[in-house]
Amino acid sequence: MLPSSLLTKLNQASEGGGYLGSLLMGLTFSLTSFACVGPFVGTLLAASVQGDKLQPILGMAFFATGLATPFFVLALFPSYLKKLPRSGVWMMRVKVVMAFLILAAMLKYLSNVDAVWQLDILTRERFLAGWMILFAAPAAYLLGWLRLEGIKPEQEVTIPRLLLGVFLLSFSLSLWPGMSGASLGELDAYVPLAKRTSGGGGGGGYAALPWKKNDLAGALAQAKAEGKQVFVNFTGYACTNCHWMKANMFPLPEIAAALGKYILVELYTDGTDADSEANQKVQES
Structure with missing residues (x-):
């Protein structure tokens, strides 16, 4: 982390107005906000190395535009710097x-x-x-x-x-x-989902459905024995959309009734264990 005294001096220098003041304000803002933009930029950079080209390009374009616009406008109209609210x-x-x-x-x-x-x-x-x-x-x-x-x-x-x-x-x-x-x-x-016991139960909603966890072979064997089809839910421990589906969609009476006709299995793909790696291969196949 940079010393607060250095950031204070940069901030004071940026109050002088003009093009230099705008540049110093931008520098100060970049240094102080780096930790905040890290997760956003980091996600885009991670996507770029995974083969996705369009999303990182559009993401960085919008990010750069949003970040630069205030300073571009202030550089064109330096007098507006004096109208900005002062800290207190x-x-x-x-x-x-x-x-x-x-x-x-x-x-x-x-x-x-x-x-x-x-x-x-x-x-x-x-x-x-x-x-x-x-x-x-x-x-x-x-x-x-x-x-x-x-x-x-x-x-x-x-x-x-x-x-x-x-x-x-x-x-x-x-x-x-x-x-x-x-x-x-x-x-x-x-937020973390409510815990459920193995094989279902232990709460209502999604937790009450008899999901098999990371056991596709067992689900297929049970489905063959009972003459049913298998419903596979590829999910993740930290997947926000997955959590929303589990909390708000699967527990609906009509959805739960339809799922009751299947052998249910959930395959987690974002863990650090061997099951997650195997599930990723199944998902990609």
Whole structure:
């Protein structure tokens, strides 16, 4: 990481206006935001080495355009630099709130690693408990219940602070039903799924369906013995779309009834074990 003093000097130099000021502002922005754009750019670079050409080209074109447009406009009209809002107490509040939100995002990425490696540390209950804390904390801060830098005890709660604080607190409390395995709707795509016992059961919805995990041979043998067809679901431990399907589509009564006519098997393709490698070959065949 670069020293904060260096970034501060670059930021102060960028306030001078003109073409040099715009360039320095762009340099400062690039240095401070590199960690934020890394996941996006990294995904595009990974796609480029996997043979996909169009997606990386379009992705980088849109990314570069979006990143460069503000600085291009400011370079054409340097006087607008003086009209930009100055940092102050409000900026400290933004930093505090964003710090908690970034920690929540970090927990999400850690849950993906936990799922792929099958460590079973960040279970659904632990993950949701962490998110409840990380969203309730900035709410308490904005509402004046949690004393941190940026808000003095004698300051009144403004309408924007009240609205944002209530929103974050409401979101935190809305996660509570998910602790007991209840559906969280669209949000289920981003949180760990409820655990199920082998062969189905152990909860409702997707967990109640008798899926065989990474056992295509066993599913084929059972299907032959029972005279049924096999329904193969290629899925992933960290697949957002897969989680959404499991939480919101497969549990629908009409879908569950249709799936009941098949022998169900789910093949995970994004793990680090031999089963995932074998499932990838089956998917590609």
